[in-house]
Amino acid sequence: MGAGHAEQPAAVRVRHLEERVLAAGLASDGEMDAVLARLYAHASPLNGARIVARAWSDPGYAARLLADGNAAAAELGFDTAHAGSGYRLKAVANTPGAHNMIVCTLCSCYPVSLLGPSPSWYKSLPYRSRAVREPRAVLAEFGLDLPPDTQIVVWDASAENRFLVLPARPAGTDGLAEKELAALVTRNGLIGTAAV
Amino acid sequence: MSRGHDIGGQTGFGPVPLGEDGQPFEHDWEARVYALNGVLRARGLYSVDEFRDAIERIPPQEYLGLSYYERWLRAIETVLVEKDLLAVLETG
Numbered sequence: 001m002g003a004g005h006a007e008q009p010a011a012v013r014v015r016h017l018e019e020r021v022l023a024a025g026l027a028s029d030g031e032m033d034a035v036l037a038r039l040y041a042h043a044s045p046l047n048g049a050r051i052v053a054r055a056w057s058d059p060g061y062a063a064r065l066l067a068d069g070n071a072a073a074a075e076l077g078f079d080t081a082h083a084g085s086g087y088r089l090k091a092v093a094n095t096p097g098a099h100n101m102i103v104c105t106l107c108s109c110y111p112v113s114l115l116g117p118s119p120s121w122y123k124s125l126p127y128r129s130r131a132v133r134e135p136r137a138v139l140a141e142f143g144l145d146l147p148p149d150t151q152i153v154v155w156d157a158s159a160e161n162r163f164l165v166l167p168a169r170p171a172g173t174d175g176l177a178e179k180e181l182a183a184l185v186t187r188n189g190l191i192g193t194a195a196v
Numbered sequence: 197m198s199r200g201h202d203i204g205g206q207t208g209f210g211p212v213p214l215g216e217d218g219q220p221f222e223h224d225w226e227a228r229v230y231a232l233n234g235v236l237r238a239r240g241l242y243s244v245d246e247f248r249d250a251i252e253r254i255p256p257q258e259y260l261g262l263s264y265y266e267r268w269l270r271a272i273e274t275v276l277v278e279k280d281l282l283a284v285l286e287t288g
Contacts, residue, residue, distance in 0.1 A: 010223075010225055010263075010265070010266050010269060011223065011224070011225040013269060013273075014225040014228050014229055014232075014269060015225075015228075017232070017269070017272065017273060018228055018232060020282050021232060021236070021276070021282070024281065024282060026235075026236060026239070026241060026276075026281060026282075027232060027235040027236060027239070028235075031235040031238070032228070032231035032232060032234070032235055033231070035230070035231040035234035035235055035238075036227055036230070036231050039220070039230070103204075105202070105203060105204030105205075106201055106202060106204070106252075107201060107248065107251065108264070116220075117219075117220030118220075119217045120213065120217065120222070120264070121212050121213050121214055121217060123264045124209075124212060124213050125203060125209040125260065126209040126210050126211060126212045126213065127212045128203055128204065129203045129204060129205065129206040129207070129209050130207075130209065130212070131204075132204045132205050133204075133205045133206075133207070138212060141211060141212050141214065142212075142214065156204065159244060159245070159248065
């Protein structure tokens with residue numbers, strides 16, 4: 001065919017690359033399937049929600065979470081310091097006066113195991129460029145209109161430093177068990193593009 | 197030196213594409229790219245920093261025109277060729 005690979009559809013290029021990689025023995029189908037199975041089975045915002053619900057229920061845990069995110073995640077069985085590339089996890093707590101949101105302006109860094117696969121918009125050029133310039137306008141596009149006097153703190157992630165937002169516990173949830181609390185927490189709440 | 201990927205604070209990219217909020221992969225080939233990278237990284241054939249560097253070296257005009265996983269695909273091809281793990285991938 002002779003066409004430069006950059007002009008071919010991505011799906012065709014991927015198939016060729018995969019054939020070459022498999023033929024060279026650099027990877028196997030089984031390993032590739034396992035990577036995807038792990039992503040689907042273990043990476044979920046339910047994990048981050050469990051962390052948040054525990055923090056809401058246990059002030060001691062909340063304090064440990066804010067002091068050392070990796071250690072607090074490990075208490076619930078989530079290995080963030082060693083699995084994959086490993087990173088420092090910092091949890092940032094929303095308060096009545098301050099709202100946190102996370103972005104990766106350079107690419108897409110994000111604690112996948114705790115928040116689930118990142119949404120396309122998180123990796124998009126508009127979100128990456130604008131979250132640090134006009135966070136209030138960006139949050140409004142998500143339907144989150146914060147009071148003018150609420151401070152917005154934007155955390156720019158890197159491969160080594162990743163963040164999780166600890167939303168404020170909603171009013172009227174005093175009687176709820178931890179499991180019920182976890183069900184209130186959304187992925188966007190963990191990113192900071194929703195209140196909870 | 198700023199590369200094409202360093203877009204924090206830039207203007208002109210329009211509204212956040214909120215509709216794109218469903219499955220992790222829009223196309224099957226994107227999942228294959230994700231899986232390929234996962235295996236090659238796990239086997240230690242390149243590091244996450246080498247992979248990121250290969251993404252960040254994509255010329256800015258081209259970078260902005262590629263989708264997220266097209267950048268990954270381009271970076272995997274670049275790293276494997278540069279490390280002599282695969283011959284040049286030019287002819288399809």
